[in-house]
Amino acid sequence: MGSSVEQNILVTGGAGFIGTHTVVQLLKEGFKVSIIDNLDNSVIEAVDRVRELVGPDLSKKLEFNLGDLRNKGDIEKLFSKQRFDAVIHFAGLKAVGESVGNPRRYFDNNLVGTINLYETMAKYNCKMMVFSSSATVYGQPEKIPCMEDFELKAMNPYGRTKLFLEEIARDIHGAEPEWRIVLLRYFNPVGAHESGRIGEDPKGIPNNLMPYIQQVAVGRLPELNVYGHDYPTEDGSAVRDYIHVMDLADGHIAALRKLFADPKIGCTAYNLGTGRGTSVLEMVAAFEKASGKKIPIKLCPRRSGDATAVYASTERAEKELGWK
Numbered sequence: 001m002g003s004s005v006e007q008n009i010l011v012t013g014g015a016g017f018i019g020t021h022t023v024v025q026l027l028k029e030g031f032k033v034s035i036i037d038n039l040d041n042s043v044i045e046a047v048d049r050v051r052e053l054v055g056p057d058l059s060k061k062l063e064f065n066l067g068d069l070r071n072k073g074d075i076e077k078l079f080s081k082q083r084f085d086a087v088i089h090f091a092g093l094k095a096v097g098e099s100v101g102n103p104r105r106y107f108d109n110n111l112v113g114t115i116n117l118y119e120t121m122a123k124y125n126c127k128m129m130v131f132s133s134s135a136t137v138y139g140q141p142e143k144i145p146c147m148e149d150f151e152l153k154a155m156n157p158y159g160r161t162k163l164f165l166e167e168i169a170r171d172i173h174g175a176e177p178e179w180r181i182v183l184l185r186y187f188n189p190v191g192a193h194e195s196g197r198i199g200e201d202p203k204g205i206p207n208n209l210m211p212y213i214q215q216v217a218v219g220r221l222p223e224l225n226v227y228g229h230d231y232p233t234e235d236g237s238a239v240r241d242y243i244h245v246m247d248l249a250d251g252h253i254a255a256l257r258k259l260f261a262d263p264k265i266g267c268t269a270y271n272l273g274t275g276r277g278t279s280v281l282e283m284v285a286a287f288e289k290a291s292g293k294k295i296p297i298k299l300c301p302r303r304s305g306d307a308t309a310v311y312a313s314t315e316r317a318e319k320e321l322g323w324k
């Protein structure tokens with residue numbers, strides 16, 4: 001189904017993991033897309049693969065711009081030559097461990113980059129934004145499932161950049177109510193496009209569970225370290241809400257449609273998760289079953305800063321975005 005009027009969307013960080021999957025869906029839904037990415041954590045081949053997946057016709061509606069949000073001039077260059085109806089803002093750094101060792105890099109990239117983006121959007125009167133937030137803003141929630149109105153607290157510098165950026169969005173909307181901002185709090189994105197042509201391929205040893213399991217499966221790493229087996233959960237391992245990246249991509253389309261359709265949206269946060277908790281050991285078992293490969297594991301102490309169990313309440317996104 002294409003949209004009736006062709007809307008032009010700026011996608012920051014569109015060459016990355018969630019960005020590429022979302023751009024495929026945007027093009028298929030009839031949007032025109034401009035990506036800005038500095039390729040800090042991605043490669044241009046990923047954009048070539050997006051073109052391959054959508055075919056030559058839809059590819060004509062995709063433009064890639066090499067640029068860095070920390071340079072206001074790079075953003076200005078885009079806005080001065082075309083009008084954007086909305087921005088989907090993925091660009092940012094996301095490695096929790098790295099942010100603890102080098103918080104200034106995170107504040108510079110995530111905060112300065114986003115402030116530059118808001119300034120330029122305001123200048124060109126483009127006041128609709130879908131922002132990549134994270135379940136990390138709930139810290140270790142007192143109750144589960146997490147609901148959007150829970151108290152927010154971040155447990156590391158990366159998480160604090162997401163929390164600050166949510167606060168910045170609420171303040172901007174408070175002062176200038178014409179802004180429409182959707183804050184999407186992703187739970188744990190996993191998986192890849194069904195073609196296998198795009199996906200998550202982190203550089204170096206992965207931090208996240210799913211890419212780590214995959215590398216054990218293909219023999220690149222010998223075994224999976226299971227961090228924590230004495231949590232107060234059914235099997236002792238930690239519980240998360242793993243959401244398929246294509247479902248997440250569709251969540252962005254739903255959020256955009258909501259922005260365009262609802263002048264009263266204001267600045268609203270939505271959880272994007274499945275609403276189901278899965279433990280680390282259950283993930284391993286499910287992967288073994290699906291792949292037919294044995295994943296050797298080693299039970300290790302808890303990883304510092306990890307929460308016991310986090311999963312989403314999906315009610316608000318279901319009710320207001322029509323997304324599940």
Ligand SMILES: NC(=O)c1ccc[n+]([C@@H]2O[C@H](COP(=O)([O-])OP(=O)(O)OC[C@H]3O[C@@H](n4cnc5c(N)ncnc54)[C@H](O)[C@@H]3O)[C@@H](O)[C@H]2O)c1
Nearest residue numbers: 013016017018037038039040041042068069091092132134
């Ligand atoms: N993947 C997750 O587990 C997860 C969970 C919650 C939230 N998020 C958030 O979602 C967003 C996208 O995550 P992802 O997994 O696709 O990450 P990713 O690293 O694959 O994609 C981010 C993209 O942004 C680009 N980028 C970074 N800084 C930039 C800058 N200053 N200027 C221009 N481009 C820049 C990178 O090169 C990369 O292509 C991030 O904001 C991340 O914090 C991710």
Ligand SMILES: O=c1ccn([C@@H]2O[C@H](COP(=O)(O)OP(=O)(O)O[C@H]3O[C@H](CO)[C@@H](O)[C@H](O)[C@H]3O)[C@@H](O)[C@H]2O)c(=O)[nH]1
Nearest residue numbers: 134135136187188207208209212225226227238280303306
């Ligand atoms: O090699 C590994 C990697 C992870 N885990 C465990 O697996 C679970 C999930 O870990 P991970 O995949 O690293 O995700 P989270 O720590 O939940 O954090 C992710 O999900 C958050 C949103 O919920 C995002 O904000 C973060 O950026 C993103 O890394 C945790 O219990 C980890 O201890 C292991 O046991 N072994």
